[in-house]
Amino acid sequence: MPPVIIAEELKKTYGTTSAVDGIHFTVHKGEIFGFLGPNGAGKTTTMKLLTCVSPRTSGTLQVLGMDPDTEPAAIKARLGIVPQETNLDPDFTCHANLVTYAGYFDIPRDQAAKKADELLEFVQLQDKRDVAIDKLSGGMKRRLILARALVNSPDLLILDEPTIGLDPQARHLIWERLKLLQAQGNTVVLTTHYLDEAARLCDRLVIMDNGRILVLGSPADLVKEHVGDEIVEVEHSIEIVTCLEKTGIRFEIFGDTVQIVTTSARDVARTLFEHCQPKKMITRPATLEDVFLKLAGRTLKE
Amino acid sequence: MTLMTLFAIPRVSYRAWKVWYRNLFVFIRTWKVNFFPPFIEAFLYLSAIGLGIGTYVGSIDGIPYVNFIAPAILAISVMNSAFFECTYGSYVRMYYQKSFDAMIATPLSIEDVIAGELLWGATRSVMYVAIMLPVLAAFGVISLPASLLAIPLAFIGGLMFAAIGMCFTGITPGLETLNYPAYLFITPMTLFSGTFFPLALLPAVFGYIAVLFFPLTHLVAAMRMCTIPDFSPAILVHLSWMVAVTGVLCIVSINLMKRRLIV
Known part of the structure; x- marks a missing residue:
């Protein structure tokens, strides 16, 4: 089966800044593919290229086997698009x-x-059904936008921050619906900066920064490959740091916590208890957030 | 933007009518609000200017004053409804409602969307005139059936002012700056296009400016020939002028909006 999206050396520049700087990826039929990254990483610009809204500067791009530059209407006829901004028609009811x-x-x-x-x-x-748009809550509007993206029974669903600003119930409903759509054979591409959302939904994902793809893989593989299995966190104090240096365990300091990445949190925890007397200690599995x-x-991007 | 891209013929498909239909649907849903302004406006103009001022003026070139201004009332309404629909109306749909963004996520292209908006602007003008005509006819200030030609004329004039408005929408930095063309272009045009007095009363230079730069001048002149009726070959000049300007500005306005929205 041919891939749903093929992007090679895809670039988009605005003046002298590159919003998307030569990215490669392939999306296969039936998968949920995620774009993760800080604000300004180039996720939304990539979505604009995929949805035939912005023309690319260079590189090749095929969506559903067609080129957005030459066949935008035919591509868009088979896409379902959930934009980041709510752009429902305020002059009409939901229906x-x-x-x-x-x-x-x-459609007749x-x-x-x-x-x-x-x-x-x-x-x-x-x-x-017959309620005006301005009477809906934020979560309802996002749900209606999802419904709107499905009116043409699309082959490919593209969602830009589908759950931004939603309460947990509304987020779970959207997640559940996306999983259901995938089970029905739909292909889904989404952007998010919620890491739990990406980990939960995506079969494969990329992490983008400054217009480039840093890594591509399944959430579990990325965590294993780039961080490790488990993480032990203890408070940051001089005693702990000197103690850790003595035991020879590799660690990193982030603000008020010291992090130790390990394949066996139990062993590290035991060593720490026996030698360092930590006041506060947490062990947890490594997550996508650690990879990210x-x-x-860790510095704030604006 | 090069001149080539500014005047390039845009590829517009039949889907433009879908945008037109969407606007029509909203218009019909709120028909009460939309039906009365043209009705009331016709009454106001006729009674204040026609019967009020007209009592002192008497007649112009042998035509009762109120009959002289009746076609101008129609032409000004054509101008206002299309121009304001495609400036403030389109800007709100584009910028605040994000309707255009939603539409171009479907098989519609931005060219289709803007063409649909222009057609809708022209349709507003036709509707306005269609509602005003019976009022003017009831007052006996226009003659039938020649005045029915005002309806197709409203479409040409409406499309012209829709395109003019859309050009401003394509370049305006914000909603407030649309006040500049509204006050500095539309208002003087309303007064100095042979609307309420013949241009010949002013120094010749005003006449030249009006004929060259005020599209309303041509619409009023053509409209007047229909409602009096008093046709002369000059109507062909007025019609050709409007068709040419409309054609060019429709192209330019679509390209300006494309440049604004597609980056």
Whole structure:
């Protein structure tokens, strides 16, 4: 089966700044593929290139076997797009929003009306069918946008920060729906800076920074490869640091905590208890967040 | 932006009508709000300027004053409805409602979206005129059936002012700066385009400026020939002027909006 997206040496420059600086990736049918990265990493720009909204500066890009430069309408007819900004039509009710949007895809009106009702149920908004957009909460709006992205039964769903600013219930509902869509054979591409979201949803993901891809892989592989299995954290004090130096355990200091990456947290914990008398100690599995902070750095990006 | 890209013929598809239809749908849903302004406006103009001032003026070139200004009322409405629809209206849909972003995530292209907005602006003008005509006819200040030609004329004039408005929308930094063309271009044009008095009353230079730079001049002149009615071959000059300017500005406005929205 040919890949759903192929990007090679993909570049997008604005004046002298490169928003996307020569990235390579391939997305296969049926997978959830994530783009992770700090603000300004180039995630949204990449989404704009994929969704045929921005023309690329150079490189090759194929979406569903077609080139966005030459066949944007044919590609967009088969995409479902969830933008970062809420851009529902404020002049319409929930149902009319979906029906009007379906019209842009040449879907006949009666068919669109039926599909709209199904989708409202899918995102649990059937009670809000005839309610105006400005009466919806933020979570409801995001759910309606997800429903809107599905009106044309897309082959590829592209979501830019789908759960930004949502409460836990609304996030879980969106996650669950995305998993369901994947189970039905859909391909999903999403950006996020919630690491738990990426770890939970994505089959494979890339971490981007400064317009480049730093790493690509499955969440579990990335954690294993770039951080390790487990992490022990103890408080940062002179006694602990001198003690650790004596035992020869490798450690890193981040603010008020000392971190030790290990394959066996138990052994490290025992050694620490026996020799260093820590006041506070936590052992935990390594997460994508550790990979992210290691690769993208701990300093704040603006 | 080079001149080549500014005047390049945009690729517009049948999907432009979907944008037009979306606007029509909103318009119909709020028809009460949309129906009364043209109705009231016709009454206000006729009674204040026509019957009020008209009592002192009497007639112009043998035409009762109120009959003289009736076509101007139509032309000004054509201008205002299309121009304001495609400036403030389009800007709000583009910038605040993000409607254009939502539309171009579908098979619609930005060219389709802007073409649809222009067609809609022209349609607003046609509707405005269609609602005003019966009022003017009831007052007996226009003659039928020649005045029915005001409807197709409203479409040409409407498309022209829609394109002019969209050019400003394409370059305006914000919503407030749209006040500049509204006050510095539309208002003088309303007064000095042979609307409420013949241009011949002013020094010749005003006439030249009006004919060259005020599109409304041509619309008022053509409109007046239809409603009096008093056709002369000059109508062909006015029509050609409007068609040419409309064609060029539709292209330019789409390209300006494309430059603004596609980066």
